[in-house]
Amino acid sequence: MKYTYIFSILIIQILFSCSPNQENENNESLAHVETTKDQHTRANIEEIRTTHLHLELDINFENKTIYGVARHQMSENNIDHAIFDIKGLEIIKTTVGEKEETATDFTISKEDELLGSALTVKIEPGTQFINIYYQTTENSEALDWLPAELTEGKVHPYLYTQGQAILTRSWIPLQDSPMNRITYSADITVPSELIAVMSADNPTEKNAEGEYHFMMKQKIPSYLIALAVGDLVYTSLGENCGIYSEKELADACAYEFGDLPKMISAAEGLYGEYLWDQYDIVMLPYSFPFGGMENPRLTFANPTILAGDRSSTSVIAHELAHSWSGNLVTNATWDDFWLNEGFTVYFENRIMEEIYGKETADVLATIEYQDLTASIKDIENGDFPEDTRLKLELNERNPDEGMTDIAYVKGAFFLRTLENTVGRKKMDVFLNQYFLDHAFQSITTEVFVEDLKTKLLEPTNIDFNIDEWIYQAGLPENHIKIDSKKLAKMIAIAEKANAGKDIFLNDFKGAKRNDFITQEWLTFFRTLSPEVSIKTMEKLDKQFLFSSESNAIIKSDWFKLSAQTHYRAQNVEMQKYLIKIGRRWLIEGIYQILMDSKETVDHDFARETFELAKDGYHFVSRSTIEEVVK
Numbered sequence: 001m002k003y004t005y006i007f008s009i010l011i012i013q014i015l016f017s018c019s020p021n022q023e024n025e026n027n028e029s030l031a032h033v034e035t036t037k038d039q040h041t042r043a044n045i046e047e048i049r050t051t052h053l054h055l056e057l058d059i060n061f062e063n064k065t066i067y068g069v070a071r072h073q074m075s076e077n078n079i080d081h082a083i084f085d086i087k088g089l090e091i092i093k094t095t096v097g098e099k100e101e102t103a104t105d106f107t108i109s110k111e112d113e114l115l116g117s118a119l120t121v122k123i124e125p126g127t128q129f130i131n132i133y134y135q136t137t138e139n140s141e142a143l144d145w146l147p148a149e150l151t152e153g154k155v156h157p158y159l160y161t162q163g164q165a166i167l168t169r170s171w172i173p174l175q176d177s178p179m180n181r182i183t184y185s186a187d188i189t190v191p192s193e194l195i196a197v198m199s200a201d202n203p204t205e206k207n208a209e210g211e212y213h214f215m216m217k218q219k220i221p222s223y224l225i226a227l228a229v230g231d232l233v234y235t236s237l238g239e240n241c242g243i244y245s246e247k248e249l250a251d252a253c254a255y256e257f258g259d260l261p262k263m264i265s266a267a268e269g270l271y272g273e274y275l276w277d278q279y280d281i282v283m284l285p286y287s288f289p290f291g292g293m294e295n296p297r298l299t300f301a302n303p304t305i306l307a308g309d310r311s312s313t314s315v316i317a318h319e320l321a322h323s324w325s326g327n328l329v330t331n332a333t334w335d336d337f338w339l340n341e342g343f344t345v346y347f348e349n350r351i352m353e354e355i356y357g358k359e360t361a362d363v364l365a366t367i368e369y370q371d372l373t374a375s376i377k378d379i380e381n382g383d384f385p386e387d388t389r390l391k392l393e394l395n396e397r398n399p400d401e402g403m404t405d406i407a408y409v410k411g412a413f414f415l416r417t418l419e420n421t422v423g424r425k426k427m428d429v430f431l432n433q434y435f436l437d438h439a440f441q442s443i444t445t446e447v448f449v450e451d452l453k454t455k456l457l458e459p460t461n462i463d464f465n466i467d468e469w470i471y472q473a474g475l476p477e478n479h480i481k482i483d484s485k486k487l488a489k490m491i492a493i494a495e496k497a498n499a500g501k502d503i504f505l506n507d508f509k510g511a512k513r514n515d516f517i518t519q520e521w522l523t524f525f526r527t528l529s530p531e532v533s534i535k536t537m538e539k540l541d542k543q544f545l546f547s548s549e550s551n552a553i554i555k556s557d558w559f560k561l562s563a564q565t566h567y568r569a570q571n572v573e574m575q576k577y578l579i580k581i582g583r584r585w586l587i588e589g590i591y592q593i594l595m596d597s598k599e600t601v602d603h604d605f606a607r608e609t610f611e612l613a614k615d616g617y618h619f620v621s622r623s624t625i626e627e628v629v630k
């Protein structure tokens with residue numbers, strides 16, 4: 001998510017109240033969306049939709065339970081029932097009416113392991129207000145209740161939610177589909193020593209009552225409703241941006257994200273005004289399953305991006321970019337997930353190029369390409385080889401299975417290749433228009449394809465293999481090739497080591513860990529053969545001190561290599577790392593390599609470590625790793 005600056009009310013009004021002409025155009029381009037069915041919701045959104053949601057919630061850390069009511073304001077309708085998604089929630093009662101409430105009947109369907117249950121509320125045709133009284137349970141998968149020991153301060157507990165893809169229904173009863181966009185408001189009560197923040201306008205200071213009011217006045221999909229509660233302080237980083245963190249991390253955050261105001265201006269320079277007023281970040285505990293999550297106005301971030309050298313700031317460029325791709329223009333269904341992520345990885349790289357130059361951008365894209373080719377191989381050998389297509393078919397599957405390098409990196413390479421074909425200038429004009437035309441809409445891949453054909457390719461008379469890129473498996477031959485000299489040098493050194501040559505005599509003579517940036521080390525580790533000797537591993541460790549490395553990303557790749565080469569002297573450190581960190585991308589590969597080992601001692605080590613670590617993981621990571629070690 002990225003975000004910037006004041007956006008005048010006037011512009012928002014223009015966006016919301018489009019002229020009749022625009023409306024017609026939008027209706028036409030959205031015809032496809034209206035006929036599309038989101039397979040991951042039970043809600044009858046084609047008959048009745050929530051337009052505004054108001055939450056009144058009491059956050060109880062002692063019982064690890066949220067108690068409250070979700071008040072839904074509904075669209076015009078002529079129907080006698082409204083269906084909402086719920087999972088792991090206890091429904092206490094349902095009522096209709098705004099000021100005067102009348103109890104009404106509800107039924108709950110048998111729970112589906114993936115989708116949860118359908119909560120059907122009986123209403124009169126034309127009903128405007130539906131209120132659902134409920135509480136969360138220990139099966140509310142979006143919620144991560146962290147005990148004080150797992151925070152930096154170690155005095156107060158911490159709670160955060162993770163809604164994407166279909167987990168919001170496990171802490172709020174609602175129509176949980178990215179096809180429907182709503183505004184929301186909330187009254188949240190928390191213990192008075194803590195502060196609550198949401199993907200909305202936020203307080204910057206605690207109040208003695210522990211009562212906070214929130215408003216999100218822009219329409220968002222349900223997966224972007226988010227809440228964090230902890231002992232947090234706010235550090236402003238510029239006119240309209242800043243960061244919430246525990247006070248222990250405030251200085252490190254202020255340094256690491258010092259370029260945030262520049263990033264916001266760079267992003268606006270590329271694709272137009274930031275439409276969400278304020279852009280803040282909240283630093284979560286290490287258990288957060290992702291590097292970052294683009295909750296609008298308030299990116300949720302994992303402390304593993306505090307590398308100390310600003311080498312992981314591309315995560316913030318990425319989340320900021322989501323303020324356009326993903327949050328402003330949203331995938332209508334999870335099969336269209338690449339519309340969110342492919343555009344964002346492309347956009348993130350453009351921001352990085354703008355601020356740090358082309359060499360840095362190329363280094364990042366080269367690393368992504370390494371990840372992509374490895375992922376394609378894995379997917380082709382897995383149960384769903386067709387998952388290397390950009391447009392997915394995730395019917396009856398968990399949308400999380402679509403969160404691979406295909407959506408992210410193949411998607412970005414598609415756009416980079418397209419840019420290389422039509423020229424950057426035309427590409428940028430097209431993308432600016434795309435974000436304007438579809439602002440605050442949820443669209444399908446097909447709507448994008450239609451736009452691409454009629455607004456870019458046909459007017460310029462350019463042929464492009466769109467179908468192959470989007471609907472066929474694998475990576476098309478015409479993909480753009482990106483080289484980085486910096487990384488080529490590391491590849492050469494690793495290849496020498498693979499050939500049995502002594503790299504410590506010349507190449508690494510007198511070298512220190514900080515002579516190379518994170519991405520150079522990743523490239524080096526990834527190029528080294530798993531057959532490399534334990535002796536070489538020992539020498540690397542002695543010279544560069546990887547065992548005590550503080551950069552979590554370098555460390556993850558170092559441990560993968562240690563697992564591959566059976567360098568078991570690392571096991572103690574590796575176990576500590578896997579217990580502390582819950583970011584799925586950093587830990588899944590280590591567990592996978594241990595489980596792929598031919599030696600049972602590695603399987604035992606992986607399982608024993610998971611047992612020790614699992615209570616500190618969010619549901620998202622826990623369920624993934626559980627599959628790996630099964």
Ligand SMILES: [Zn+2]
Pocket residue numbers: 294318322340341344
């Ligand atoms: Zn993303």
